[in-house]
Amino acid sequence: xxxxxxxxxxxxxxxxxxxxxxxxxxxxxxxxxxxxxxxxxxxxxxxxxxxxxxxxxxxxxxxxxxxxxxxxxxxxxxxxxxxxxxxxxxxxxxxxxxxxxxxxxxxxxxxxxxxxxxxxxxxxxxxxxxxxxxxxxxxxxxxxxxxxxxxxxxxxxxxxxxxxxxxxxxxxxxxxxxxxxxxxxxxxxxxxxxxxxxxxxxxxxxxxxxxxxxxxxxxxxxxxxxxxxxxxxxxxxxxxxxxxxxxxxxxxxxxxxxxxxxxxxxxxxxxxxxxxxxxxxxxxxxxxxxxxxxxxxxxxxxxxxxxxxxxxxxxxxxxxxxxxxxxxxxxxxxxxxxxxxxxxxxxxxxxxxxxxxxxxxxxxxxxxxxxxxxxxxxxxxxxxxxxxxxxxxxxxxxxxxxxxxxxxxx
Numbered sequence: 328x329x330x331x332x333x334x335x336x337x338x339x340x341x342x343x344x345x346x347x348x349x350x351x352x353x354x355x356x357x358x359x360x361x362x363x364x365x366x367x368x369x370x371x372x373x374x375x376x377x378x379x380x381x382x383x384x385x386x387x388x389x390x391x392x393x394x395x396x397x398x399x400x401x402x403x404x405x406x407x408x409x410x411x412x413x414x415x416x417x418x419x420x421x422x423x424x425x426x427x428x429x430x431x432x433x434x435x436x437x438x439x440x441x442x443x444x445x446x447x448x449x450x451x452x453x454x455x456x457x458x459x460x461x462x463x464x465x466x467x468x469x470x471x472x473x474x475x476x477x478x479x480x481x482x483x484x485x486x487x488x489x490x491x492x493x494x495x496x497x498x499x500x501x502x503x504x505x506x507x508x509x510x511x512x513x514x515x516x517x518x519x520x521x522x523x524x525x526x527x528x529x530x531x532x533x534x535x536x537x538x539x540x541x542x543x544x545x546x547x548x549x550x551x552x553x554x555x556x557x558x559x560x561x562x563x564x565x566x567x568x569x570x571x572x573x574x575x576x577x578x579x580x581x582x583x584x585x586x587x588x589x590x591x592x593x594x595x596x597x598x599x600x601x602x603x604x605x606x607x608x609x610x611x612x613x614x615x616x617x618x619x620x621x622x623x624x625x626x627x628x629x630x631x632x633x634x635x636x637x638x639x640x641x642x643x644x645x646x647x648x649x650x651x652x653x654x655x656x657x658x659x660x661x662x663x664x665x666x667x668x669x670x671x672x673x674x675x676x677x678x679x680x681x682x683x684x685x686x687x688x689x690x691x692x693x694x695x696x697x698x699x700x701x702x703x704x705x706x707x708x709x710x711x712x713x714x715x716x717x718x719x720x721x722x723x724x725x726x727x728x729x730x731x732x733x734x735x736x737x
């Protein structure tokens with residue numbers, strides 16, 4: 328006898344009840360899982376207003392940094408002007424040092440001349456004393472023998488010839504006396520002149536030494552003033568540079584926060600798909616600065632270079648690496664003109680140091696669209712493109728996305 332396997336009405340009712348219970352259980356499980364997921368959403372559920380608030384902070388930091396940069400530039404101008412003044416002062420100091428050297432040489436020669444003239448004067452005064460003694464002896468003889476003795480000598484002549492001989496003798500005696508007096512006068516005049524010359528030379532030596540001492544004092548003062556001015560300018564510039572570097576670091580920290588916020592916002596949408604394309608024409612394949620840690624050119628701190636620098640001349644076309652929405656198109660003191668594109672799924676790309684931005688915030692772009700032109704804006708040592716790819720707020724080496732592309736490092 329064949330057994331009837333058909334479910335009874337009661338069994339059918341029970342089966343339906345079991346299925347309903349199972350469905351309700353599944354729905355409850357789904358609701359429970361959903362509540363867990365919803366509780367986790369705030370981690371990635373950042374709002375657009377929060378991103379904009381971070382962007383505002385970045386802009387404020389950028390403005391402050393620009394102000395500090397202008398102060399540094401002004402101080403650099405002051406230092407440049409000071410250096411020009413110091414260059415002129417150096418010339419003046421050099422001329423003054425030459426003058427002092429000449430004065431020292433002159434003073435040395437004057438001291439030698441004073442010594443020589445002192446010796447000459449002493450010799451002349453000794454000659455004068457000897458001549459004066461001879462003159463006194465002659466006068467004493469004339470007084471003792473009276474000048475009429477010459478007439479007696481003439482009258483005692485025995486003949487005319489004898490008279491003439493006696494006359495000649497008397498004349499020679501007179502001439503000798505006259506020369507003796509003239510020599511005494513000449514020596515006296517010589518002594519007077521030599522005394523005047525010695526006094527003048529001594530006075531010149533004293534004046535030269537006084538001028539030289541004054542020049543040396545002025546030279547010392549100029550050296551001191553120069554050193555103080557340099558130290559002050561360098562101190563002020565160092566302080567301004569430190570403030571500027573600190574502001575750069577603060578701006579970069581805010582920029583990192585902003586990029587992470589933008590990435591979190593991007594994570595709330597689905598990735599657009601596809602592979603990233605090289606952001607420049609294929610000929611611009613030289614990477615001048617790799618992704619990774621390096622010493623920052625301004626702050627001098629060892630930190631992560633969050634992208635790659637690509638060599639290109641100003642005005643080179645910059646392409647959107649993938650389609651997406653422009654979340655930022657603005658200016659930063661660090662990045663210059665820069666653009667951030669949201670590609671969904673937490674992916675964002677950044678293009679910095681542009682000379683021109685062709686897209687505005689909120690614009691939808693396709694892969695390969697020309698979003699701007701490369702340049703040298705912001706903190707940049709030469710024309711290039713700084714390019715980054717970020718995932719969920721974290722950067723990684725962009726070259727890992729271009730395994731088939733022929734890039735080179737230089």
